[in-house]
Amino acid sequence: MSKRSETALNIGHDSFITIKKQNYIPMEKIIKSFFEIKTLSITAIIGLILVISGCNKDFENVLPKSFRNDTLGLGDGSKKVLYIIMDGVKGSVVESLAPTNITEITQKAIYSYDGLADFQYNQLTNAAAWTTMLTGVDYTKHQVSNENFSGLNLQATPTIFTRIKESLGNVRSVSIAASAGFNDNLAVDASMKQTLTDDAAVKAAVVDELSTNNPSLVVAQFHSAEDAGATAGYTTATPSYTTAIQNIDGYIGEILKALKARKTYATENWLVVIASNKGGGTSGGAGGSNIYDDLSRNTFLAFYNPKFVVTPISQPDIDNLPYVGTAPRFASNASVSPKALLSSNTNIGNFGVSGNFTMMFKMKDDLGAASGFPPFIAKQVTFGSGAGWNYFRGSNNVQLSFSGASTLQGAAVMNDSKWHTYAITITTSGGTRTTVFYIDGVSRSSTNIGVTNRDNTAPLRIGADMGKNTSFMVKDLAIFNVAMTPAEVIKNMRIQLRPSNPFFSNLLGYWPFDETSGTVAADVSGKGNNMTYSGPVQFIPFSEISPNISPEISSAAYTAVPNGVDIPVLIYNWLNIAVPSQWGLMGKFYNPTVTLPKN
Template identity: 60%
Template sequence: MKKGFTLTATLKYLGFCLVFGLFLMATGCNKDFENTLPQNFRNDTLGLGAGKKVLYIVLDGVTGAAIKALAPPNLAQINAKATYTYEGLADNKYNVITNASAWTTMLTGYDYTKHNVTSEDFSGLNLQTTPTVFTRIKSSLNNARTVSIASTIAFNDKLAADATVKQNVADDAAVKTAVVTELTTNNPSMVVAQFHNAETAGAANGYTAATPAYAAAIKSIDGYIGEILTALKARKGYSGENWLVVIASNKGGGPSGGAPGSNIFNDPSRNAYIAFYNPRFSSALISQPDPNSYPFVGTGPRFIATTNSNVTAIQNNTAIGNFGTTGDFTFMFKFRDDYGQANYYPMFLAKRNAFNSVSSTGWGFLFGANSAQLDWGGTPRPGFGIDIRDGRWHTVAFTIGLLNGVRTLTLYVDGLTRYSGSINGRNIDNNIPLRLGGDVGTNGDTQTNLLIRDVALFNVNMSATDVAAIMRTQIKPSTPFYNNLLGFWPGNETSGTTMLDQSGKGNNFTYSSNVTFAGFEEISTNISPDISPAAYLSVPNGVDIPLLIYNWLNIAVSPQWGLTGRLYIPTVSLPTN
């Protein structure tokens, strides 16, 4: 952890609390955290003295990925004395993002659910309920000079009405010239500069560093930033001033609007470069959490078989789980064994009679010592090959289909192929319903205690690659082969006796009346769960910027303002003797 930060920028797992980035979510795990500063807050931010001012440079359509790839020289110098990110988010929701909505977010400190701007015409904007930084500074600081210089007329006309000075200029070069003039001749408290050429180039040619016109526009803006910083440092009173320089993309570029549940970090329209710079700041790069560290979070039915009680889920359609002698299928599920000790033969997921003898009819999964196996009508009976009785989540699947003209059963555990063999001509169909959970628990060798989740049956013989990828995930409409589902049972209920078939086929399971549902939160090497929305707050968002500006200018933020951003406090480099 870098000195000065209150929390590390990597993902932590603390019971049921998730720690992301430089903040801790305001949950029961940290009830003292406030998203806004106390109403009476008056501080000398970071001990940098009086004369604090803000230079806020807005980069329209400049993706963080492009900045990282191009490494423009002036922004590279900024990064050496900044808290910065190439993976910031212009917006952490699933809406279609526009220039207007992004500008409004980063100038008000409210996301679109509060400022209501989604379209380029600013329809829905109400600055009475979501004032801009210009309005807040005007009402909070006497004689503060705020200046907005924009190459897009709507930027000033819609959002800078309360700026002391607003200038509409022809292009980015003119923005640079006007900012340099303002810094050279006047005494502003805040200067906002809006550059738009990269957005124009990206929209016409593509928003990637490999696109010549887009890359050239970014490099030109970088040159303008260099000239602006030179002018800033040449100010006569600069030695007695403390400037917070914020450089931030309003948005990224490309198709916008991620599907609910998708990973917003993969949405290029939201990918933003954001930097908070001051010559006395230490360099601190903030990156998104490692996808391998996302926790698998939810609830699942607990299947217990004891001498006194057996918990099961019974499939209402007795044809589900019959595979006949032809056709292609893939069956998969996730499970966690909590019994905690080796035992033999309790069957925990099966389409056959209770496991009290080998049967030529039906199939099922059963434990064996510290592992498990798949019994296919008595033979074959391939084992999992690993210890799975460890209280951790594991993934299991089998496929049925032709291999070199032979109908073949292939077993997968935790993404790896564990067995492949012929079942050619074998018909083990029956009228016994598919059952989850053991229905015998007469002694220590037949007792169970496990969770089962995400049971899925497809009418396709997936490849090993597809099985390994899909069995790790949480199935949704965007999952490959989703339209091939014969049934999908997430098991994410929290009450009731119905295990709902979310494939739309209506093949529900019925839980026994004594079922209970257990919550879980676990980082598993075997599962790639959907990202938690909390992860999007681990990097600076456009909505966070106004809160830092108010903090820097010693403006007390009332809780009644209801700002939706988080406060980032950069690290200060202490002088050396």
């Protein structure tokens, strides 16, 4: 077999199926070998065909006409798709409610309660989610973010209706929707489309379509759960929302009953897709956050066929993803004292006698034993003396001293060679200025620092004086002109800030310390307060698990569950439509494992 024939099958992000043969082998021998195996994946079966076959003549359907509801169906016309879209239905709520028909479907399906409408940080609306689900690409390609579909270019990003029309010719594709915008914008090339007044009418029309016609694709769009959730909330404690989901589940039961009552059902092979377009509420995903925590993206999705082996898919354990990056190491001793200094604006770090502030950073100390209370971050002419403040190491913990006020005790081990998060808030009320000190998401101590003016002209600095032994790395130093609430501090001190963060405009300076070389520590707040590295600063790459930090999460963690972009890929494969890389689909192929009968 040639190298080309060995790579002729490609099922994945550029999913397509090409099967060729060179030397004819009687099909009855191949068929007999298939049916001696009870459970095979599609890939395994097609792989077996490729091994037996060569690479010049088109391959024909090897499965006998007497066997129906197969999952290969290589072109015999029996493959059909029923695609049910449930707007605004959160996967977590479906899991909690366990609706009768959807739950039954999961017993013969690839399914997930942790599905995602979008694995990127794109703005999410009904229109954007629908477009993703019908084109197989997200906003970065289809450009739809608003409910008015502005930016949609169906020539550049055709829908499944268009692709099926172009690829299969004169087959019937149907769109039955409760939302006019869905049909008017996305079902242009459907053979037939109906826009109806409510979900009950959609259900009745789908039942009628399945009972009287011969469609290859039926798309049904239900909108009542989205209406209920938008009005009263997308939770299990919202009766109108849960009732709408239960009603849709009943409609699904009636539709499946009509599907199985088709006179030709025994000779057909249906893929049933049931999917939320999005979850509930306002899209809150922002770079640096965990998309799984953005419940507007949480969806339910199932690929169902009576021959599928049940395959549940859950989100990965985000808490066990490594914190990865590069950070400057400040290792001082009797002969060196590397620093980062903000000499260009010595007002930054002055907290005056009024106003509210928040400061936070991440630090890893790997010095081990130390003496002499080594400092590491300060706004003070000399560490430990004069007006200002400084963080220093007291015994094995971090402490914070404001000149003329009680020292805030960290009371938590810092020198364990692990990343920790630190933050303070300063809140002014009359003559009282309360400072609260947080470590690793816990309020450790608080004190009234009073209205003493500690402002000075010393540069904000990181790094100790000569003669003090230190070895620590720092990330994500941020100073805000607002005092966050305890919950806001705990959330934000764990993450890396992005421009979409609600407090980003309150930043006085933000230094991620992402540099891998050079002398500039960039301020990315937009205020231009860059710091300057001096001395032998080392830039150290790291990758480690930290329970105290929510690390930047790669898209791989979000594509571990079914996404809206994945749906067209399986639909095309099911209908035996080749998907060339030129289409630019962004989804991946969910390969079902199927149970085949024995002879």
